[in-house]
Amino acid sequence: MGNSYxxxxxxxxxxxxxxxxxxISLTILSFGIxxxxxxxxxxxxxxxxxxxxLNLPLYLFGSFPGDQLWRPGLWISLFAIFSFITxxxxxxSWLRKSLPxxxxxxxxxxxxxxxxxxxLSAVESQNWGGLTLTILLTSCSAIVSLPLGIALALGRQSTLPVIKNLSSIYIDxxxxxxxxxxxxxGQLLIPLxxxxxxxxxxxxxxxxAFTLFVSAYIAEDVRGGLQSMPKTQKEAGEVLGLHPFQITYLIILPQALRIALPSLTNQAVGLLQNTSLMAILGLVELLGVGRSxxxxxxxxxxxxxxxxxLAAIYWIVCTVMALIARHLEQQMTLDKKDF
Amino acid sequence: MKISYNATAQLVIALIVILVVSILINNLTLNLIKTGLGFNFSWLFRPASFALAEHPLPYSPSDSYAWALFIGWLNSLKVIFYSLLLSTLIGTCFGLFRIGKNALLRLVSAGYIAIIRQTPLLLQLMFWYFVAILGIKKSIISPMGNLLSISNQGINLLGVTLSAEFTSLLLGLSVFTSAYIAEVIRGGINSVNKGQWESFRSLGLEESIGLYKIIIPQALPAILPGLTSQYLNLAKNSTLAIAVGYSDIYAINDTIINQTGRPIEAFIILLLSFLFLNLFISNGMEVLNSMVTRSTKL
Known part of the structure; x- marks a missing residue:
């Protein structure tokens, strides 16, 4: 009685x-319902x-040869399994440690x-497509652009004017x-x-092309993390007699990446969404399959x-990525409490 | 000793970059010689010989490529400007709903942001164009008499006709950007100290007056940088116009490349246009920013 009150x-x-x-509430309720x-x-x-x-295999695997469908199938299932485990x-602990x-x-x-x-029998890249190609474009570009972006961010923070200016020009x-x-x-000019x-x-x-583009954005996110590091961290490293490289790789970078993590995961979700642009440049990834x-x-x-x-598939994949991101962030803040 | 080490490192990196760039330029030259294209801009002044559905200034197919590019520029600026206004309006509304007292409004706003941000813009644009505008079955819908009529040819608002392409691009860009702007607004307002809310409430000010006079002026310095980057994204995203057939600067560049077969020159023009556009927007926002910070300092 009291509860319902x-x-x-x-x-x-x-x-x-x-x-x-x-x-307002009544309007929303009536319209919403x-x-x-x-x-x-x-x-x-x-x-x-x-x-x-009728076209389910097309959406998932594009025109991959019918007898080899287990290959992209296995690969996409692994994405689901890894996400679930994460x-x-x-x-x-052995499982958690091997996840990265x-x-x-x-x-x-x-x-x-x-x-x-x-x-395995060779399959030409023209036959790759659908969700498989979307995830392939995302994961390959992400994995190459992360180190490149970190290098560019460090370059932009460098005290050496040549390196600093070259990185800045590229990023901007x-x-x-x-x-x-x-x-x-990438499609028309790289061949030239x-x-x-x-x-x-x-x-x-x-x-x-995705790597060239995304690494500039990652560089700015990482730079944000680098800039938020207090000077005392560097000084502490110097007092311990560490080499500047050791200070960067052992002290500054791990902490800066932790700070940059939320924006980095946003970049990853953005990258996945942006692979849809290849639909108007001649690849049959998920949106391209829809168009054909x-x-x-x-x-x-x-x-x-x-x-x-298509929106439902993109939404689910992006939401899973966002959930993993939030999970990682929470784990990182838990780590912080242990100190 | 240390200085010479640094100098050597820089010299080596500069040499590597120069080497890579010269190899690339060498390859390019060889490829251009092989295909017999060469490199020049004289084609800019030849007649474009393609029609444009939308042109704010007079244009005919006998005009030059350069003029067609300029028209594309104007079309881009037009859609960027109106989307900028509309997305700010929608985004501010949803941002305020998101932090408001009404739980239902908060829910609606959270759902809106979650759906819009987790689906690709290109898909949304195609949805607006092929489903929302071209999919209109009845010939004309006029919810407000002569003021507003909607058909699959576009929208007629107060006697101004907007094409189907422009309308879908405007709506798609505005809705997509508004979800990001809503988050910027929410973050900015949440960054204002909670004590500010309590103090104006204890002074007996109404919620809406307190919001506009006390909270928003203090939130603006936190909001404007986020807003600037969303506006820059909007400007860059407007190039997806090609997917709905609106003739913006990128779409016209694309047509020109198909006609003339000069991707390098056209790409350089595109690159310069966007460098200029970015400078324009970030400088504009810088002026706004300095105005805001000055007014809060006083």
Whole structure:
């Protein structure tokens, strides 16, 4: 009795404290409920999901050869398994300690599984596609641009004018350009800068372009972390008689990266979303698959179903990444308390 | 001794960079000779011979490529300017909802931000264009009589006609950026000391007056840098116009590259335009910033 009274009081306080508040709340409730009911009705009864169900392998794996589908399948499942272990897995210390290595080896493993070699039959990069290609572009670019970005950030903080200026020019120019221009550069112009006769495939060119772009943003995030380090940390290292390199790698950088972690994970989520730009530059990643399915006369005009389905996949993957990020941040702050 | 070590390190790095750049330029020259393209800008003054659906200044296909690029520039500026205003408006509303007293508004705002931020902008733009605008079945919807009419040809607002391409780009960019701006606003307001809220309440000021007179002026210095970077992102993201067929600077560059086969020159033009645009926006925000910090100091 008393409990339900408190409940009513709480609802009154948060949504019906005065006349205006009540009007707003009632409007939201009525619109919200009718919108949800209509959405549910549409999702279940009106929408024609055949455009999704008939093309499920395409969305996941692109036009990967049918008898080899276990390779991208295994790779995507590993993403789910690693995420699950990171978020909710058992707290065995050997497992926790090996997680960073598992994640780092994820991208090279993907290239091996998709491209083949070493006993697996070779599959051309034209046949990579769908969610597999989206995750491949993201993980490969992320893993290369992180060290590059850290190097650029350290370069920009350097006391040596040549290094400082070169890093600054690179970072500022890259950050002023729109991503699509850089990706376009990757697809059309990188071949012109290579020695005559040498060619690299479209996927590698996209990864190079993403790496060039993202490393400039990572550099600025890491620089933010570096700048927030108090001078005393460096002085403490000097007092201990450490070499400047040791001070940077053992004292400054680990702490700066911890501070930069939230913005770095935002970059990772942004990178995954931005791989969709390759759909207008000729790769059939997740959005590209959607576009090519919509161009098929059999499914013409089924925009809403395809877009909602794609949005749902992107949303789930990005939300999982954001959850992992928050989990990491919490672990890092727990570490701090131990000191 | 130490100075000479540093000098050597710099010299080595400078030499490596010069070496890499010269190898790249050498490759480029060889490739351009092989394809017989060469490098010059004289094509800029030849007739463009493509039509543009949208041009704020007079334009015809017989005008030069340079003029077409300038029109693209104006189209870009137009959509950036209006999206900037609209996204600030929507973002401020959702940012204030997010910290307000009403729990339902907080929920709606949190849901909005979570959905918009976790899906790609390009997908959202395509949704606005192909579903929200081109998907309108009825010929014309006029919710406010002659003031506003919406059809799959675009929007007519107070006698001004906005094309379907412009409308979807404007809405897509504004909605996407507004979710980020809402977070900037929320962060800025949360950065103001809680004691400020308590003190104006204890003085008997109303919530809305206290918010505008006490809290927001103190939050602005924290909000403006975040806002600047969102505006810069908005300007860069406006190049996704090509996905909905709006002729902005990037889309026109793309057409020109397809027609003339001169990617290097066109890319240099694109690069310079964006360096200039970034300078323009960050300087504008710098002026605003100095105005705000001065007014709070007084």
């Amino acid at each position: 408190n409940y009513i009081k709480y609802i009154k306080r948060v949504a019906f404290s005065n006349a205006l508040d009540s009007i 009718s919108a949800l009911v209509n959405l549910f009705k549409w999702l279940v009864f009106s929408a024609n999901w055949s455009v999704v169900s 978020l909710w897995g058992p707290r065995w 290595f598992l994640w780092v080896s994820y991208a090279p493993l993907g290239i091996f599984l998709l491209a083949g070699g070493f006993g 120019t890259m950050r002023s350009l729109p991503l699509i221009a850089v990706l376009f550069f 800068f290579l020695p005559v006769g040498l060619e690299i495939n479209r996927v590698s060119r996209a990864i190079i 399915i919509l161009a098929n006369p059999e499914f013409i005009g089924r925009y809403i179903e395809v877009y909602i389905w």
